[in-house]
Amino acid sequence: MATLDTSVLNSINQTTTTSGVTDSTQSVSSTEELNDQFMTLLVAQMQNQDPMDPVSNSDLTAQLAQISTVSGIEELNTTLEGITAQISSSEALQAASLLDQGVLVGGNAVLVGNATSTPFGLELADDVDNATVEVLGADGSVVKTFELGALEAGIHGFVWDGLLDDGTEAADGSYQLAVTAERAGESYDDLQTLSYGVVSGVNQTDSGAQLDLGPVLGVVSLDAVRQVL
Template identity: 50%
Template sequence: MGIAVGVNESLDYSAIKTATSTTENSSADLQNNFLTLLVTQLKNQDPTNPMDNSQLTTQLAQINTLSGIEKLNTTLGSISGQINSGQSLQASALIGHGVMVNGSQILVGSGDTTPFGVSLDQASTATQATITDASGKIVKTIELGGLSAGVHTFAWDGTTTDGTTAADGKYQVSLSASNASGPLVSQPLNYALVTGVTNDASGAVLDLGTLGKTTLANVRQII
């Protein structure tokens, strides 16, 4: 690249930024271009009208900042890769284990039922679980009492309101909670079995079979 700076001309720093940003990709390239222009300027400057030192200092500081940001990005990228690897190892240990995730499903089969749970942001003085069948009919209402803030897991014994055993199949649970201030937000949780682990750009992904996929961040409790 040819550079010509005449006597009494001063470096156009904004032009340097524009030119290098469109043709170069790293702070090293920017430094090389800047130093080339600087040497040319020093060779041709008018002794009676020397370069503005404050402008030079500012530009050098900006270049050093860019270099530091590039190094920081490289370091963060390396740390992110290590975190993803660690997540994958942690997630692989969950294969074959049950987890509680957001959802309202309860499965009943051969007298066994999958757990259900609730997540509360605030402590409740009264909490109730209502279990319905596929048609929406209420088959059981369970009083859970007062609960502290956080995640709680429960087991339904599979009996209906009239004392009979619920038929095998899929049921839904809804939660309601309240305290002295009034109704509370209650997030229902359902059980899922981790059958496998894969990776994508965001890290480890848990395969929950028919319930789909989720990340470690969405696991509320490990059973």
């Protein structure tokens, strides 16, 4: 039984493998030209095939299915490029809307100044039976303790009034947070402390939107934001 010459089809498949999937700039016209070449070859072979040994319907159908798959991949790539562009545009707009907004991101710093302190947060992957947050001074000593009790999974925000455990006001500066938690009678550590920062700038980079939170927290990605306050 005769078979189709797959040289053009192989050329199409090779082009798709080396540039159609990895090179987002391949033009639609290039794909159309390859399709035309394939169909021209197919018609020529059908016209010149041995009538005593014709190409089978199944073989013909298989070849046509492959060229359709190649075209489908090109259309899919074009669609994905459009979706990616829309996501990038949406991310940029979302980041821009956060300018001058307060946010919570992963971190363990809390700042005190002018008798006020920045908010802080705690993110838990599961419910816990008890949680305790300690505020540490520059020398590592505990200056304030928060007994939070049982907490549900999720993000919890807190505000420190700036008073130490002895009732005096904390000196201006940066303090660190330390958390301990228990679940079902055992120590639990699937958690993270959250620090507060104000978005002072937004930069769009190849890796996505970057938010400038100032000298203490620095620059973070948009997906690092756990809560907007």
